[in-house]
Amino acid sequence: MNRALIVWLAGLALSVGIILHTPFTTDMSAFLPRSPEPTQQILVDQLRDGVASRLILVDFEGAPTATLAAISKAVAATLRRAPDFSLIDNGEGGIGRPDQDYIWRNRYVLSDDVTPERFTAAGLHQALQQDLQLLSSGMAPLLKGSIGHDPTGETLALVRRMAGEAQRQIREGVWTARDGTRALLLAQTRAPGFDIDAQEQALGAIQHAFAAAQRSVDGGAAVRLVATGPGVFGVKTRAQMKHDVSLYSTLATLTIVGLLLAVYRSPRMLLLTLVPVVSGALAGVAAVGAWFGFVHGVTVGFGVTLIGEAVDYAIYLFAQTDPAEGPSGTLRRIWPTLRLGVLVSICGFAAMLFSSFVGFVQLGVFTIVGLAVALAVTRFVLPSLASRRYTGLREAAFAPALLRLVGRAPKLRLPLAALALVALGLVALRSNGLWQDELSSMSPVSAADQAIDRDLRRDVGAPDVRYMVVAEADDQESLLEACERAAAGLKRLIPAGVLSGYDSPDRYLPSAATQVRRKAAVPDRATLSANLAAALDGVPFRPETFTPFLEDAAAAREAPPLTRAALDGTLLSLKLDALLIDHAGHWVGVMPLRDVSDPGRIAAALEGVPGAKLLDLKAESDRLLHRYRQEALLLGMFGCGVIAALLLVSFRAVGPALAVLAPLGISVVLTLALLTLGGHRLSIFNLFGLLLVVAVGSNYCLFFQRGHLTGAAGRRTVASLLLANICTVVGFGALSLSRIPVLTGIGGTVAIGTALSLVAAAILTRPAAS
Amino acid sequence: MRALAGLALLLLAHGAWAEEAPWGLVRLMAQLQAVKQARAHFVERKTAAMLTAPVESTGTLSYVAPDRLEKITLTPAPESIVLAGDTLTGVQPNGDKFSISLGDHQEVAALVEGVRSTMAGDLRTLGRYYAIDLVGHPSEWHLTLTPLDRSVRDKVDAIRIDGAGAVLRTISVHEADGDQSEMTVMPDGP
Numbered sequence: 001m002n003r004a005l006i007v008w009l010a011g012l013a014l015s016v017g018i019i020l021h022t023p024f025t026t027d028m029s030a031f032l033p034r035s036p037e038p039t040q041q042i043l044v045d046q047l048r049d050g051v052a053s054r055l056i057l058v059d060f061e062g063a064p065t066a067t068l069a070a071i072s073k074a075v076a077a078t079l080r081r082a083p084d085f086s087l088i089d090n091g092e093g094g095i096g097r098p099d100q101d102y103i104w105r106n107r108y109v110l111s112d113d114v115t116p117e118r119f120t121a122a123g124l125h126q127a128l129q130q131d132l133q134l135l136s137s138g139m140a141p142l143l144k145g146s147i148g149h150d151p152t153g154e155t156l157a158l159v160r161r162m163a164g165e166a167q168r169q170i171r172e173g174v175w176t177a178r179d180g181t182r183a184l185l186l187a188q189t190r191a192p193g194f195d196i197d198a199q200e201q202a203l204g205a206i207q208h209a210f211a212a213a214q215r216s217v218d219g220g221a222a223v224r225l226v227a228t229g230p231g232v233f234g235v236k237t238r239a240q241m242k243h244d245v246s247l248y249s250t251l252a253t254l255t256i257v258g259l260l261l262a263v264y265r266s267p268r269m270l271l272l273t274l275v276p277v278v279s280g281a282l283a284g285v286a287a288v289g290a291w292f293g294f295v296h297g298v299t300v301g302f303g304v305t306l307i308g309e310a311v312d313y314a315i316y317l318f319a320q321t322d323p324a325e326g327p328s329g330t331l332r333r334i335w336p337t338l339r340l341g342v343l344v345s346i347c348g349f350a351a352m353l354f355s356s357f358v359g360f361v362q363l364g365v366f367t368i369v370g371l372a373v374a375l376a377v378t379r380f381v382l383p384s385l386a387s388r389r390y391t392g393l394r395e396a397a398f399a400p401a402l403l404r405l406v407g408r409a410p411k412l413r414l415p416l417a418a419l420a421l422v423a424l425g426l427v428a429l430r431s432n433g434l435w436q437d438e439l440s441s442m443s444p445v446s447a448a449d450q451a452i453d454r455d456l457r458r459d460v461g462a463p464d465v466r467y468m469v470v471a472e473a474d475d476q477e478s479l480l481e482a483c484e485r486a487a488a489g490l491k492r493l494i495p496a497g498v499l500s501g502y503d504s505p506d507r508y509l510p511s512a513a514t515q516v517r518r519k520a521a522v523p524d525r526a527t528l529s530a531n532l533a534a535a536l537d538g539v540p541f542r543p544e545t546f547t548p549f550l551e552d553a554a555a556a557r558e559a560p561p562l563t564r565a566a567l568d569g570t571l572l573s574l575k576l577d578a579l580l581i582d583h584a585g586h587w588v589g590v591m592p593l594r595d596v597s598d599p600g601r602i603a604a605a606l607e608g609v610p611g612a613k614l615l616d617l618k619a620e621s622d623r624l625l626h627r628y629r630q631e632a633l634l635l636g637m638f639g640c641g642v643i644a645a646l647l648l649v650s651f652r653a654v655g656p657a658l659a660v661l662a663p664l665g666i667s668v669v670l671t672l673a674l675l676t677l678g679g680h681r682l683s684i685f686n687l688f689g690l691l692l693v694v695a696v697g698s699n700y701c702l703f704f705q706r707g708h709l710t711g712a713a714g715r716r717t718v719a720s721l722l723l724a725n726i727c728t729v730v731g732f733g734a735l736s737l738s739r740i741p742v743l744t745g746i747g748g749t750v751a752i753g754t755a756l757s758l759v760a761a762a763i764l765t766r767p768a769a770s
Numbered sequence: 771m772r773a774l775a776g777l778a779l780l781l782l783a784h785g786a787w788a789e790e791a792p793w794g795l796v797r798l799m800a801q802l803q804a805v806k807q808a809r810a811h812f813v814e815r816k817t818a819a820m821l822t823a824p825v826e827s828t829g830t831l832s833y834v835a836p837d838r839l840e841k842i843t844l845t846p847a848p849e850s851i852v853l854a855g856d857t858l859t860g861v862q863p864n865g866d867k868f869s870i871s872l873g874d875h876q877e878v879a880a881l882v883e884g885v886r887s888t889m890a891g892d893l894r895t896l897g898r899y900y901a902i903d904l905v906g907h908p909s910e911w912h913l914t915l916t917p918l919d920r921s922v923r924d925k926v927d928a929i930r931i932d933g934a935g936a937v938l939r940t941i942s943v944h945e946a947d948g949d950q951s952e953m954t955v956m957p958d959g960p
Contacts, residue, residue: 133847136816136827138885141925141945142877147820160868170871171856545820 004380011373012279015286022289025296053193054086056229057456058185058206059177063222068183069172071223074213075206076185082209084202087188087574091175098570103162106566107154108556109510112487114518118152119528119553124535127152132539149548162507162572184456188574189231196238199231228453236449237740244738245301248747252734256727260315263393263723269318272385277310279381280374284366296359303366305746308731309345309696310374312724313338316703317382319720321392322713328383330392335379337706340650342375344643344702345695351639355631392716399715406709406718409762416763420666423673435629436681467599469502469591471612478611479580479587480511486591486612489605498602500595505580508572512561525554629684636691643694660701663764664694667757674752685742689732689749696728696750697757704765725758795893795904798911801936803891806835809958810938818949831955839886853882880922884915884929885941900929909934 076090191198214220321330352364473479487504567573603614647657735747817824829843843849851860859869872879880899887896900915915929927944942952
């Protein structure tokens with residue numbers, strides 16, 4: 001056994017060892033930027049683990065309301081015992097006992113109606129008249145009990161505001177859609193929305209509970225379950241991605257394997273072709289694991305695609321093997337070309353190392369290590385593994401014709417140049433609408449699923465998914481004060497129809513300053529008693545009815561300040577936790593809005609409130625995407641610059657470097673023009689595809705440039721390039737059949753671009769020597 | 771058929787309607803059910819321990835079959851309450867709006883169904899909330915509704931409705947603590 005084999009085997013063993021100790025994550029946030037902008041950070045945090053990201057909306061349908069209600073109750077009972085959820089809400093029970101007690105006991109500090117005017121003789125008189133009305137209404141038997149304690153009606157107003165946030169329809173004791181055809185259940189997972197594994201487990205728990213409920217409820221078999229929410233989308237997308245990747249890559253693999261087998265007529269050579277790419281992938285994963293301490297699932301998935309060109313190395317070697325020199329001799333001959341080609345690819349991919357997204361840095365490390373190892377394995381290991389009796393392929397029947405075609409190809413220089421100019425013009429004309437900057441349009445979630453989500457959100461009365469007010473401060477107290485000022489501005493806009501409602505942390509826990517102010521608004525017992533006596537004039541209430549009120553008001557004045565601890569054990573505390581976030585000393589308050597019709601007026605109303613602003617999640621995410629794309633574009637250009645420099649240095653002449661760069665540039669422009677035909681917009685995924693086109697296409701150019709395009713060697717060279725390109729087109733073309741934007745984007749671009757760059761290289765690149 | 775079965779159960783349970791009579795609850799309910807629309811003025815008089823004197827309010831009532839009931843108070847302060855389907859919505863004298871789902875508030879549901887189900891002739895719903903006792907004859911009948919639910923019975927002893935033919939004359943609510951309200955209904959034309 002030679003030394004190279006030993007090093008290779010030891011390296012493989014080491015890689016496998018590292019991989020076995022490396023945790024794999026599916027946390028998509030590795031592909032979100034660590035943004036220096038605070039609002040984008042909030043956006044990212046919201047996407048990562050905001051309340052909205054943890055909600056699963058469940059809908060039971062397809063049976064009479066009574067059956068749906070029974071199912072809903074049974075499922076809710078099971079899920080309340082499950083460890084995966086922090087909150088299960090199906091409308092049962094209304095507002096809970098601990099919550100009622102909290103509101104009742106603290107009504108004078110919680111209610112923003114508590115002002116000095118409310119407790120003057122005039123204010124109380126007005127309140128008493130309303131009480132009189134209430135007493136003579138049909139609801140008197142239920143409501144009159146609180147009149148003596150709370151004549152100003154603070155509790156009723158608070159309960160309405162807090163519990164009646166979403167105007168819910170309750171039938172058969174559970175929450176239903178307006179027409180009763182659907183029972184609704186809202187589950188809040190403990191795990192954040194980006195934790196796809198945990199979301200999948202939570203979804204599994206829901207489905208399991210549902211299956212059990214179907215068995216136990218009469219007629220339950222007819223009920224259907226529909227679940228939606230960010231976590232559900234994540235799980236669905238991953239499943240779809242797995243399905244598409246495995247289906248289309250199996251399809252591609254089978255085709256490529258069939259093709260190579262037909263060409264090589266040797267299973268052994270086929271397996272050897274895969275040795276460099278597999279070694280490279282293992283080394284790449286190990287390198288990422290050793291460097292970062294974890295490997296992202298996406299890094300592996302895409303990384304293998306990116307280093308797919310390593311399959312070409314073995315094809316070049318085996319398809320160009322000269323019967324006279326054998327694999328080792330051929331390798332020595334093509335080695336400089338191969339080495340330069342890999343260096344070009346590495347330079348292209350190295351741009352990713354400078355990305356602000358951890359995920360892309362990982363991809364950069366993976367591809368660089370992967371390609372370098374694949375090249376080394378091709379160089380030092382493959383020849384000794386290949387049978388010594390391997391004397392190359394039988395010459396393909398079409399090879400002479402192909403070589404003649406390549407010989408005549410330069411005649412097409414002018415037409416190609418003209419075509420490239422037209423394409424450049426087309427792309428330049430559309431330069432404004434060239435890019436797809438809307439995140440939603442790149443969403444892998446189907447339109448039907450998005451429609452279900454919209455419907456369900458409307459039924460649930462879930463907050464606006466686009467707008468929210470965000471306040472920031474250095475401590476909890478300042479934050480609550482900022483939220484209060486923002487809430488005061490929002491409240492004024494509700495009657496004007498600018499929005500229909502909002503939620504705010506101060507609703508559950510007012511700032512200390514506001515608490516003090518509200519307590520001070522309640523007069524001392526003697527004053528209140530005198531005001532009440534005056535207010536009773538002309539209202540036929542017996543004065544002694546309100547003795548409990550005088551006592552409660554006096555107690556409220558003396559009560560200790562309300563703190564977060566007072567909310568323990570209530571459902572309101574969960575709401576508060578979702579709205580009041582402590583980022584290691586930096587406090588963020590989230591104020592969800594409902595039915596926003598005029599964001600401009602909301603933003604204007606918030607101008608005077610320091611630390612608070614309207615966050616347009618859509619605009620922010622689109623900006624994020626824009627930034628993300630700009631960065632990719634910049635890095636891509638940087639990569640091209642490095643490639644040009646590398647070629648200049650290695651050729652020490654401008655001409656040959658241009659001869660490689662020109663076909664690549666032309667094929668990129670033609671690909672762009674083809675992709676944008678018919679108004680189609682480019683996404684970041686197409687950009688990635690172009691990076692691959694440059695990496696793979698440069699190998700073609702270099703082989704054309706190396707020369708020897710005559711005789712048997714020339715025929716073998718052109719045949720090997722065609723074979724390598726067909727494998728690439730088949731592999732990536734299969735991916736483009738997927739419905740997932742990222743796969744379609746990369747697959748289509750690479751299939752078109754590499755084919756074009758092979759043709760362009762044949763037309764433009766001539767041996768440097770001649 | 772279901773209404774009949776419900777009635778049979780009620781009769782067995784309360785035994786108040788043992789005699790074989792050609793006119794009875796079923797006939798009365800059918801008669802009420804035939805009324806598709808009704809409008810009336812009302813005067814409501816409330817007496818309560820909290821009050822030094824009874825309070826009177828006036829306004830209009832309107833009913834549209836099968837489930838819409840509207841009560842608009844004009845004096846002493848304007849207020850409107852609309853019951854449609856499962857939802858009770860209202861505007862208070864100060865302009866505040868509210869909306870309640872009956873399913874969410876069983877006690878509210880019991881109280882409003884006492885009147886609405888009677889007007890709708892919906893014996894099945896009425897029987898779900900109340901023990902029903904009918905005396906009198908077609909031209910002058912007295913219906914006594916006793917809440918079945920214990921938490922409602924803690925607050926309301928009974929609702930009494932007097933009527934003639936398919937027309938309601940008075941609706942009175944007798945609360946458990948002795949308070950009571952009596953609404954006199956005056957139909958607007960035929």
